[in-house]
Amino acid sequence: MANANRQFRVADAAVLQSLVRAQPLATLVITREGALHANHVPLYLDPTRGEHGTLVGHVARANSVWPLLPQTAVAIFHGPQAYISPTWYPSKAIDGKQVPTWNYATVHAHGTLTALKDDPATLRSILHTLSQAHEAHRPEPWRLDDAPPAYIEQMMRAIVGIELAVERWEGVWKVSQNRTDTDRAGVVAGLTAEGTPAALAMAALVQQGAPGAAA
Numbered sequence: 001m002a003n004a005n006r007q008f009r010v011a012d013a014a015v016l017q018s019l020v021r022a023q024p025l026a027t028l029v030i031t032r033e034g035a036l037h038a039n040h041v042p043l044y045l046d047p048t049r050g051e052h053g054t055l056v057g058h059v060a061r062a063n064s065v066w067p068l069l070p071q072t073a074v075a076i077f078h079g080p081q082a083y084i085s086p087t088w089y090p091s092k093a094i095d096g097k098q099v100p101t102w103n104y105a106t107v108h109a110h111g112t113l114t115a116l117k118d119d120p121a122t123l124r125s126i127l128h129t130l131s132q133a134h135e136a137h138r139p140e141p142w143r144l145d146d147a148p149p150a151y152i153e154q155m156m157r158a159i160v161g162i163e164l165a166v167e168r169w170e171g172v173w174k175v176s177q178n179r180t181d182t183d184r185a186g187v188v189a190g191l192t193a194e195g196t197p198a199a200l201a202m203a204a205l206v207q208q209g210a211p212g213a214a215a
Contacts, residue, residue: 007178008210010171017053017210019079019171020045022035024133026055028164030113030146032068039065043075044130049075055109056126058159066115066160073113075164079105080194084176088201089189101174103187103202108170116153124160127152141145173210175202 010016020026020043028039043055055075059066086098116122128144136140144152176187184206191203 005174005178008174010173010210012171012211013169014051016169016171017045017047019105020055020077020109023077023079024058026077026109028065028075029075030065030068030071030073030115033073034044037065037068037185039063041075041162042130044126044133046129051163052111052169055111055166056161057130057163058123058126060163061160063160066117069113069115069162071113073111073164075109077107077109079107080198080201080205081200082194082202084187085190088186089179089185090136090186097174103174103176103206105173105175105205106171107167109164110168110170111164111166113162113164116163119158119161123156123159124152126161129158131133145204173205175205175208175210177210191194 009049022043024042026043028041028043030037039059041056041057041059045053045055047053048210050139067188081104082100084101084103086092086100088163094097116126124144131142131144131187135143179187186207189202191199
C-alpha cells in the first residue's frame, strides 16, 4: 500500500473498519524463512482490544500455518471492484487518449498474528462471536448451543483460534476520483447499465467518492 497513489488512500479508521465488517473474509499473509503463506479466513474485528483493534478467527488444526506463529502478518479485505471501460468517459470523444482501468476498495490490516493453541475457553468465545455476528439478522439465528455439546467439543478439537493484534490500518479507494465530474458521471452510467451486483456496488462508491482521504 505504501506505493499506492496518494489520492486513492483512505485514512479514516471508521471507514476502513466498516469495510472489514461488511467483507470479513480476509486474505491472511505471513512470511516465514523467505516463503509466503496465504490463507483465506473470515475474521471478526474487536475494536475494544488494543489501540487499533484485534482481528479474531480460526483455522483448521490441519492447516500448516498456525505452528509458524507468532509472525508479522497482513490481513487483506476486498470491497467492491469493477473493470472501467474508457468508452464510458465522455472525454474520450475529444482526443481518444483514454485507456481501461480497474476500480476497487481494499483494506490492509498489519500486525502480529498469534495462535491460541491451548485455550478452549477463548476458542469457544470466538466461535460464539463469529456465529452471532453472521446469524443475528436471520429470523431464526443458529447458535452454538443448538448443536450437541459433545459434537461442538469434537469440532473444536479440529480447529485453532488465531488473533491479529492490529498495529496499522491502510486503505485504498480507487473510485474514479482522479476523473472529471463528467467522466465520473459516465462511469456511473456505464456501471449502472452493466447491472451486476459488483458493478452497482462500485457505481455507488463512485457517486459517494473516497471518504476520509489522506492528506
